[in-house]
Amino acid sequence: MQSAMLTSLDQLKFDNRFVAQLPADPLTGGQPRQVYKSCYSHVCTTPVKQATLIAYSPEVASDLNLSPEVCRSQVFAETFVGNQTLVGMQPYAMCYGGHQFGNWAGQLGDGRAINLGEVIVKEGGHLALQLKGAGLTPYSRTADGLAVLRSSIREFLCSEAMYHLGVPTTRALSLVLTGEEVVRDMFYDGNPRYEPTAVVCRTAPSFIRFGNFQILSSRGEIDELKQLVDFTITNEFPHLGEPCKAVYLQWFQEVSERTADMVAHWMRVGFVHGVMNTDNLSILGLTIDYGPYGWLEDYDPGWTPNTTDAQGKRYCYANQPKIAQWNLYQLANAIVPLIGETEGLEALLQDFAQYYQHNWLNILASKVGFEHYNDETDNALLEELLELLPLVETDMTIFYRNLANLKRDKTYNDENLLAVIFDAYYQPDSHGEEYKTRITKWLRLYQARIAALDVNDAQRKARMNKVNPKYVLRNYIAQQAIDKAHEGDYSVVNELLDVMRKPYDDQPQFEHYAAKRPEWARVKAGCSMLSCSS
Ligand code: AMP
Ligand code: MG
Numbered sequence: 395m396q397s398a399m400l401t402s403l404d405q406l407k408f409d410n411r412f413v414a415q416l417p418a419d420p421l422t423g424g425q426p427r428q429v430y431k432s433c434y435s436h437v438c439t440t441p442v443k444q445a446t447l448i449a450y451s452p453e454v455a456s457d458l459n460l461s462p463e464v465c466r467s468q469v470f471a472e473t474f475v476g477n478q479t480l481v482g483m484q485p486y487a488m489c490y491g492g493h494q495f496g497n498w499a500g501q502l503g504d505g506r507a508i509n510l511g512e513v514i515v516k517e518g519g520h521l522a523l524q525l526k527g528a529g530l531t532p533y534s535r536t537a538d539g540l541a542v543l544r545s546s547i548r549e550f551l552c553s554e555a556m557y558h559l560g561v562p563t564t565r566a567l568s569l570v571l572t573g574e575e576v577v578r579d580m581f582y583d584g585n586p587r588y589e590p591t592a593v594v595c596r597t598a599p600s601f602i603r604f605g606n607f608q609i610l611s612s613r614g615e616i617d618e619l620k621q622l623v624d625f626t627i628t629n630e631f632p633h634l635g636e637p638c639k640a641v642y643l644q645w646f647q648e649v650s651e652r653t654a655d656m657v658a659h660w661m662r663v664g665f666v667h668g669v670m671n672t673d674n675l676s677i678l679g680l681t682i683d684y685g686p687y688g689w690l691e692d693y694d695p696g697w698t699p700n701t702t703d704a705q706g707k708r709y710c711y712a713n714q715p716k717i718a719q720w721n722l723y724q725l726a727n728a729i730v731p732l733i734g735e736t737e738g739l740e741a742l743l744q745d746f747a748q749y750y751q752h753n754w755l756n757i758l759a760s761k762v763g764f765e766h767y768n769d770e771t772d773n774a775l776l777e778e779l780l781e782l783l784p785l786v787e788t789d790m791t792i793f794y795r796n797l798a799n800l801k802r803d804k805t806y807n808d809e810n811l812l813a814v815i816f817d818a819y820y821q822p823d824s825h826g827e828e829y830k831t832r833i834t835k836w837l838r839l840y841q842a843r844i845a846a847l848d849v850n851d852a853q854r855k856a857r858m859n860k861v862n863p864k865y866v867l868r869n870y871i872a873q874q875a876i877d878k879a880h881e882g883d884y885s886v887v888n889e890l891l892d893v894m895r896k897p898y899d900d901q902p903q904f905e906h907y908a909a910k911r912p913e914w915a916r917v918k919a920g921c922s923m924l925s926c927s928s
Contacts, residue, residue, distance in 0.1 A: 408482030439476025440529025444573025476528035491609030492673025503533025545928030652679025686924035870915035
């Protein structure tokens with residue numbers, strides 16, 4: 395337990411449970427290899443030329459009890475770029491497998507993530523620290539273990555933005571430039587170029603993914619699988635009690651519910667993960683691995699930000715709940731050997747859809763200002779809304795924010811009604827009469843429904859503005875921060891970090907960060923589509 399603010403990084407107290415309690419790869423060094431009967435390999439970070447701090451999260455620093463002075467020190471930058479190791483750190487890379495785009499890919503592992511250790515935090519819990527982009531590990535396969543600046547900025551900003559939006563997520567302590575460059579072919583189109591690299595220090599109570607269990611199970615390493623499951627339950631789900639078959643089922647149920655809750659939040663804020671492979675699903679139900687993710691701007695349920703997914707659209711916005719369930723199915727398969735029968739797991743997988751739907755309908759109802767979803771009064775109204783949104787290009791974030799301004803007042807004429815949501819439209823001139831009639835009719839039905847609520851217009855607006863953010867990390871805005879950073883100017887990164895700390899507040903001086911995507915960004919790389927190249 396640490397209470398007073400730390401004046402030096404050396405005062406961080408480590409308790410490396412993962413390393414202490416789980417089987418290690420007997421080999422050391424970064425040589426690519428298959429690692430059997432082990433949960434991790436000891437590794438070393440690769441030193442870099444010039445560590446320069448770009449940004450850090452004051453909230454995560456505070457969770458770790460680190461003062462602003464410590465965070466701004468050169469020692470901090472050197473530590474969280476991987477140039478030096480603190481006493482108590484035991485760097486390691488995790489072994490995991492995964493289904494990528496629906497196919498079993500075998501061993502993957504932390505190819506460019508290096509865990510430093512688990513810090514004991516002031517609330518008495520643990521926070522694992524992990525560097526992303528700090529060099530080769532046995533799991534790097536043919537890649538280099540590095541992360542370019544653009545993808546590091548995207549990971550750093552988005553994980554903090556998601557936290558402040560109330561979405562379960564891994565966090566980011568720091569973003570440090572390495573002073574080095576690496577060649578990347580951003581769009582796999584034969585145009586490689588040098589890009590600066592950076593390291594993000596991520597934090598989470600645990601970085602265990604579905605794939606950590608899958609790899610052991612796929613190899614029939616059942617003793618190790620049991621160790622990992624028991625370890626996870628004992629350390630991360632202690633309220634479930636002593637691990638046993640019944641507890642394994644309760645644990646699976648909790649993982650399912652947390653995963654469903656996480657995805658429902660994604661749907662609420664318009665986040666599309668982009669690579670929901672089983673190696674990218676956290677066992678704690680945290681959003682993890684910010685790669686080619688994106689934010690819905692015009693509401694298009696079939697939109698995927700990931701160019702690799704452009705054909706199949708497996709990971710598009712609307713598919714996320716059912717892909718989560720598919721991934722849970724794979725996790726269930728992995729733990730069957732510990733339970734000995736499938737009925738219990740199958741029943742829980744069936745429950746997922748209902749659990750998610752119930753949760754989602756309540757969230758959707760809250761987005762339009764209702765306290766709870768009521769099937770009788772809300773079903774047709776909400777279904778029609780979800781049909782209307784994609785009919786014409788409608789900015790999801792602006793739509794819900796502006797809808798909160800509609801009053802129950804019956805004197806609105808059609809023009810006034812449409813004016814309330816007009817800002818959300820990308821191409822208002824193209825709207826046909828049929829659409830205009832339908833949306834106007836919907837707005838009138840909605841007015842009638844809100845007239846029956848037990849809250850007035852101002853209260854309803856306040857309620858809606860708590861679940862409908864004004865600021866999300868729009869794709870083109872993150873790209874602006876990246877473009878500036880490539881010129882050596884990190885002010886936009888830091889300004890965005892600040893704006894995203896209060897995503898539900900009106901921040902008049904930052905109105906431009908709430909603006910809908912400008913036309914130039916429609917087809918610009920990084921703004922409308924992203925690749926896995928990072
Ligand atoms: P991702 O699609 O980012 O979740 O990564 C899938 C797998 O590829 C994971 O095992 C990563 O560690 C690995 N990987 C991705 N990029 C790199 C890289 N630059 N160097 C080494 N491994 C990587
Ligand atoms: Mg990953």
